[in-house]
Amino acid sequence: MNVSPSRPGAERSGACASSDVSTVRIGALVPLSRPGWVAAGQHLLAGLELAVAEVNDSGGIDGRPLELVVRDTAADPRRAEAAVEELARLGVAAVVGEYHSVVARAAAAKADELGVPFLCSSAVLDALTEEPTRWVARLAPPQSHGWRLYADFLLGAGHTRIAVATEPSVYWASGVRILRDHLAPRGGTVIELDARALTPTALCDALVDHRATALLLLVGFPEPAFSIVTAVRADERLAEVMMGAPAGQPEFAAWSASLGDDGAAIPFLRYLPERLGPLGVRAGTTLRERLAEPPSFVAFEGYDTVVVLAAVLRRHGSDRAGIAAAWPHVAVEGTRGPIQFTRTHGISAWQWDGAPIQVVDRDPAEPDRFRVLHSTCRIES
Structure with a gap:
């Protein structure tokens, strides 16, 4: 995958070059420049872009293509806040992504303030917002x-x-x-x-x-x-x-x-099951080709983010309030298992509480191979 970090304030469309009103625009926050974790941002973006391309190949959202509008956060909370404000003005239906927890917390607070749905892909800090919010949902398991x-x-x-x-x-x-x-x-x-x-x-x-x-x-x-x-x-x-x-x-x-x-x-810690199901295997194969390396769990989180949001958009439309109201009704098969959101004690956002968690390491005899040392769940293919 060839990824060029977007300039501050610059727009990158990951699935449709047009900004025509007939598209459904989704804002994406990713760290694509230092001091952000650039490799994580590239994997996250690869997952988002692949799923958007597949949604559009299958007819989009009721005939309207998804358009991914990408903003580089560079691990800067203030930059993320500004990006959410800009994306809200651009009329995005929702904001997705982000890897760094402190950055995601800033983005979540701004999304809550502005009434923009935010589906957080990868950040794990328990308290994404100070108070419970209906606007924010998360795929990654809480840090605790x-x-x-x-x-x-x-x-x-x-x-x-x-x-x-x-x-x-x-x-x-x-x-x-x-x-x-x-x-x-x-x-x-x-x-x-x-x-x-x-x-x-x-x-x-x-x-x-x-x-x-x-x-x-x-x-x-x-x-x-x-x-x-x-x-x-x-x-x-x-x-x-x-x-x-x-x-x-x-x-x-x-x-x-x-x-x-x-x-x-x-x-x-890695957020993958010991065995991927058919969707995970298929997506993983394509992600490997795009990235020219094995996809990390972050790439799968990005892919699942769009899978969830596309399902919500198809069933509930692109109205922001309607999207936020749909979080508790999500029931989608992702690459790493069935995804549903619940209210979890101590967590302010809607939370996927079934996310798989592993403790793994790189095998000393073969450093490119991962050994699973401890795991919470397994998904059979």
Whole structure:
């Protein structure tokens, strides 16, 4: 797939070059430039664009083609807010996408304020809005669900003294709190190490001093994650320390390409079933061709986003209020299983509570192959 980051304020149409009123316009928020996670944005956009193309090939929405109007958020919350405002003025029926949780939270708040439906594809921060909203729905599982599963995996693997290398962020702070709250009653200890204040070498010394058996990388990608991984792997004192990356950094090809063997055996969260159904297999094959690499779970999230929204548009029309009112009535087969939205305790948006969650790593014997270490569900093909 050839993806060019859109200029600030520039429009990119992913399925129809025309802005004719006969189209149904959908706004898409994706990180396509630094400091955003560009690989994640490219995969997300590939999934969105593929599903839009398939909807249009099958007749569109009651004969009207879908038009994807893409805005690059570059991991900037203010830029996302401005994009939602602009897309609302352009008359989009809904906004979709976004990978970064803090950015998605800003977009969700603005969508709620303006009365624009927002179907969040990939961000996991529990509180996308301060108060419950009828305008926002989400496909990715809440952070509290996935990170508690990850904590259970750590305990099952015998890790009770767990260090986290972290940087300032609402997302990382939320992750630390989830881990601590879940591990402490079960005898686990979470030790915070400031990745800004410690060099990779000093961080290695701290791991030895604290007798940590696991180190979780709650830091930026590629740096300082790459430097920390390299330092820990090179330190003979830490040969038995497991590294983990619950946010999913090792999912993308750049991880393995940059770190090689050092990037293997670092468990992370991935939102795929152990086996894809027929729709997932078919979509995955085409996504692989478009991306020229295996599609990540983010690409499937993008595809499922359009599958859900197209179903809503066909049944309820393109009126914004009608779309928002339809979230609790969604019943759609996605690439990763049947999708429905419910109200979940502590979650402000409408939530797909059946999203699959895995803990996986890259196989040291074959770094391009993923090993499933722990999983919540399986979908039979």
